[in-house]
Amino acid sequence: MPYRAPVDDFTFLFDHVVGLDQVRATERFEEASSDVTAAILTEAGKMCEEVMAPLQRNGDLKPAHLENGVVRTSPGFAEGFKAIADGGWIGITADPEHGGMGLPMALNTAVNDMMSASCLALQLAPLMGQGQIEALEHHASDALKETYLPKLISGEWTGTMNLTEPQAGSDVGALSTKAEDNGDGSFSITGQKIYITWGDNDFAANVCHLVLARLPGAPAGTKGISLFLVPKYIPDADGNPGKANSLKVVSLEHKLGLHGSPTCVMQYDGAQGWLVGPEQGGMAAMFTMMNNARLGVGTQGVGIAEGAFQHALAYALDRKQGKTQGPTGSIVDHADVRRMLASMKADVFAARAIALSCAVAIDMHTATGAPEWKARAAFLTPIAKAFGTDVGIDVAQQGVQVHGGMGFIEETGAAQFCRDVRVTSIYEGTNGIQAMDLVARKMMDGGEAAHALIDAIEEQAEAARERFPRMGEAVWQASENLREATEWLVSQKDMEDRFAGAVPYLRAFARVLGGHLHLKAALADAVGGPREKLARFYIQRLLPEHEGLLVYAQAGAKALMALSADELAA
Numbered sequence: 001m002p003y004r005a006p007v008d009d010f011t012f013l014f015d016h017v018v019g020l021d022q023v024r025a026t027e028r029f030e031e032a033s034s035d036v037t038a039a040i041l042t043e044a045g046k047m048c049e050e051v052m053a054p055l056q057r058n059g060d061l062k063p064a065h066l067e068n069g070v071v072r073t074s075p076g077f078a079e080g081f082k083a084i085a086d087g088g089w090i091g092i093t094a095d096p097e098h099g100g101m102g103l104p105m106a107l108n109t110a111v112n113d114m115m116s117a118s119c120l121a122l123q124l125a126p127l128m129g130q131g132q133i134e135a136l137e138h139h140a141s142d143a144l145k146e147t148y149l150p151k152l153i154s155g156e157w158t159g160t161m162n163l164t165e166p167q168a169g170s171d172v173g174a175l176s177t178k179a180e181d182n183g184d185g186s187f188s189i190t191g192q193k194i195y196i197t198w199g200d201n202d203f204a205a206n207v208c209h210l211v212l213a214r215l216p217g218a219p220a221g222t223k224g225i226s227l228f229l230v231p232k233y234i235p236d237a238d239g240n241p242g243k244a245n246s247l248k249v250v251s252l253e254h255k256l257g258l259h260g261s262p263t264c265v266m267q268y269d270g271a272q273g274w275l276v277g278p279e280q281g282g283m284a285a286m287f288t289m290m291n292n293a294r295l296g297v298g299t300q301g302v303g304i305a306e307g308a309f310q311h312a313l314a315y316a317l318d319r320k321q322g323k324t325q326g327p328t329g330s331i332v333d334h335a336d337v338r339r340m341l342a343s344m345k346a347d348v349f350a351a352r353a354i355a356l357s358c359a360v361a362i363d364m365h366t367a368t369g370a371p372e373w374k375a376r377a378a379f380l381t382p383i384a385k386a387f388g389t390d391v392g393i394d395v396a397q398q399g400v401q402v403h404g405g406m407g408f409i410e411e412t413g414a415a416q417f418c419r420d421v422r423v424t425s426i427y428e429g430t431n432g433i434q435a436m437d438l439v440a441r442k443m444m445d446g447g448e449a450a451h452a453l454i455d456a457i458e459e460q461a462e463a464a465r466e467r468f469p470r471m472g473e474a475v476w477q478a479s480e481n482l483r484e485a486t487e488w489l490v491s492q493k494d495m496e497d498r499f500a501g502a503v504p505y506l507r508a509f510a511r512v513l514g515g516h517l518h519l520k521a522a523l524a525d526a527v528g529g530p531r532e533k534l535a536r537f538y539i540q541r542l543l544p545e546h547e548g549l550l551v552y553a554q555a556g557a558k559a560l561m562a563l564s565a566d567e568l569a570a
């Protein structure tokens with residue numbers, strides 16, 4: 001089943017739901033006109049349909065493998081990466097001074113969505129590059145920028161991020177990789193990193209690793225961490241790849257999915273690296289990359305959900321089984337199959353609109369520097385990451401169900417979506433960690449950012465009542481429920497009580513945001529149009545989930561922790 005890039009959906013979302021017009025109205029992003037947007041979506045969509053989607057099965061069936069210490073990538077991936085690079089899709093948001101397009105994150109998010117849907121394993125390579133580019137733009141010295149940025153943006157070189165160690169996963173502060181000052185402006189990096197995505201490949205002239213490490217005497221925990229740029233080949237005086245650095249890929253992981261993406265155990269043995277940002281300022285610098293990657297990973301979930309939905313719909317339109325009351329004679333007219341397909345479509349819309357809203361907030365902060373936009377982007381990032389990936393996993397599972405037995409058979413591709421997307425709720429900060437971030441760090445403002453968003457939802461629901469009294473009322477009531485739960489959370493002094501309800505709270509917030517964004521779409525649609533119908537479906541059937549979630553969110557930790565670890569095991 002070929003992938004169809006949902007270009008019209010992005011255009012509608014940009015024009016009527018997430019407010020790209022306000023981004024375009026800024027001086028910083030005045031280039032992002034409707035024509036430019038249309039050209040980018042069309043061209044990138046074409047590349048995804050024609051070049052990347054045909055590679056999807058290759059990556060699964062012919063995984064990346066290690067050959068004499070070098071990663072050999074899946075057939076066609078080198079050409080696929082070249083097409084991505086040649087299209088300029090790595091550097092959509094990057095600074096034009098170094099070869100980027102300087103366009104909004106919202107556009108980048110749409111392109112990443114389409115690349116993820118068509119071949120997630122390959123899309124991880126440019127995604128890592130994008131994060132590294134942003135981190136270097138913000139934190140690297142001018143000399144590092146000059147040497148690395150043009151090549152990373154053009155795709156001549158690729159980038160990775162190295163945080164995880166065996167004893168330091170979610171707890172990044174437990175890392176033990178060491179850095180020592182060489183006294184010549186460079187540092188020696190020694191240690192082992194695990195699970196490094198695209199830690200090597202056989203198509204880029206250099207692979208540049210951003211590595212977190214600790215300098216001698218640095219304090220324990222995240223405070224003592226510094227960030228280093230460690231290339232596979234050390235650039236010579238002309239900036240070309242020179243002698244090999246003291247690092248290697250020890251092995252590749254055998255994974256549930258994403259077989260085309262090499263996940264490497266990396267060994268650094270006194271490898272030469274250069275400091276990015278100040279000493280012991282590593283986490284702040286790495287957070288630039290991580291925030292970029294968090295939105296990127298949430299978008300991966302959305303993309304996979306789109307791909308899985310398209311597969312399931314095509315199958316349902318074709319498969320005949322049992323008598324239906326509908327005109328097609330195929331399973332699409334069974335009420336339960338329709339339930340699954342409508343849920344999938346409605347959730348893809350909600351998760352995509354949330355991711356794009358987050359991107360717009362990032363763009364507005366970039367363009368204006370306004371603290372409200374910074375707070376909005378920071379608040380939406382964990383929601384976009386966790387909800388986008390949960391939707392990806394859920395929709396991929398439902399996609400298998402729609403296929404019946406054929407969903408369990410690999411040829412249909414439904415199963416691959418499930419396997420590939422599963423890790424997205426784990427990497428780049430597990431979804432549990434995202435939810436804790438939402439109820440802790442993102443509420444250190446006393447809930448101001450949360451309430452500002454709830455105010456906006458409520459205001460719009462109020463205004464929608466005239467045309468859609470029932471939908472307007474449902475979203476308005478949901479925002480009130482969310483406000484109460486937010487007040488409860490903020491008033492809890494024992495963080496354990498907040499954490500116990502963090503995941504249901506995040507999901508409830510996403511559910512309500514989804515209702516708000518669907519309502520906006522309905523308002524922009526013709527009377528009785530398909531977007532209005534989809535909004536009705538979402539608001540009647542999916543939005544009510546938030547009520548139960550908010551009960552759970554406010555239940556506190558006591559009952560949850562009452563069952564001891566021994567009792568769990570009994």
Ligand SMILES: Cc1cc2nc3c(=O)[nH]c(=O)nc-3n(C[C@H](O)[C@H](O)[C@H](O)COP(=O)(O)OP(=O)(O)OC[C@H]3O[C@@H](n4cnc5c(N)ncnc54)[C@H](O)[C@@H]3O)c2cc1C
Pocket residue numbers: 161162163164168169170171194195196197198255258263423426427428429430431432433
């Ligand atoms: C395919 C793949 C690719 C990856 N790519 C990269 C990469 O490119 N670079 C990189 O650096 N890393 C990468 N990772 C690592 C990934 O980011 C980590 O796996 C992830 O952060 C979780 O760490 P962990 O696996 O050690 O799990 P753990 O931290 O051991 O977590 C286990 C469970 O405990 C929970 N948990 C842990 N701590 C807490 C807490 N304080 N409060 C509540 N719950 C908690 C977690 O949510 C999880 O459910 C990759 C992983 C995979 C599988």
